[in-house]
Amino acid sequence: ETGVTQTPRHLVMGMTNKKSLKCEQHLGHNAMYWYKQSAKKPLELMFVYSLEERVENNSVPSRFSPECPNSSHLFLHLHTLQPEDSALYLCASSLGTEAFFGQGTRLTVV
């Protein structure tokens, strides 16, 4: 256990659905991240929040909408996704250098 918890662990959703991924950490970290991991591709950094403010958005389509209500929680709201969005979505947190990752949410878009 890394101290970063992601829910749900698995999610199957239709292209017209709206769902949210949740990430929680109580490590006292001040930065949180969303990564996307697709087969045979490098981990893609999607969003970075530092002190609850979004500081990086790597050209992610608007069908992905992050939310960071406080330093311990991070959400990724999903709507009208495409099959190519199926992947492992990883949340991470840090306090400067080393990142602690959650176990990920395996998302399948049908």
Added chain:
Amino acid sequence: SQQGEEDPQALSIQEGENATMNCSYKTSINNLQWYRQNSGRGLVHLILIRSNEREKHSGRLRVTLDTSKKSSSLLITASRAADTASYFCATDVGQAGTALIFGKGTTLSVSS
């Protein structure tokens, strides 16, 4: 864009052998980190080496860094079947917090 790139992409060895993985990166770094990922799980931090360090050890892990060549290597000595996983190098490029950029990783398979 991709910052770190690991080599080889896949490595198969026998238990007891050493495994060496290499990483090349493109821009100046403050530090370079290595992570491990078991299949379909989250990444776990293994070791960090700062730009002013050349070598670092942690248990059976040895990391080297050559900033002039923009490369790093991870050596796992006396490998075990439990070392089977994917290994990634990561460099931090963010202006705020740590925004780690990862390569595609090396998939290590250790057979008993």
